[in-house]
Amino acid sequence: MAYRLTERLRDAARSERQLLGGEYQLAEVRLGPKLHGQTLAAAQLPQLYRITVVLIARPGKNPRPDEDNPSEPFEPRGDFTLKTNDTVMVVGRRENINRFEKDCGAKN
Numbered sequence: 001m002a003y004r005l006t007e008r009l010r011d012a013a014r015s016e017r018q019l020l021g022g023e024y025q026l027a028e029v030r031l032g033p034k035l036h037g038q039t040l041a042a043a044q045l046p047q048l049y050r051i052t053v054v055l056i057a058r059p060g061k062n063p064r065p066d067e068d069n070p071s072e073p074f075e076p077r078g079d080f081t082l083k084t085n086d087t088v089m090v091v092g093r094r095e096n097i098n099r100f101e102k103d104c105g106a107k108n
Contacts, residue, residue: 041078049100051092
């Protein structure tokens, strides 16, 4: 716990983080408006930020009709359209997640 607090203070990270090993982390980032309306494929997050989206959760109405629970995270396909306030769970190096969160994360 002390490690996570230190990391959040050091990076001014707004997201929850889990250390995976070395510099790699799993982070939960709430999206701001920058990616709103883009598909996951069009956003090119692996190319631009060197991160991988592993799960997405969206508040409110279920974005996937084949899923029963709208609050449960799901594995997105490339054609999934991102919206402001979606929560994305990403894996990557700490500095890449920090850059992604700064550029694309919600500001509050």
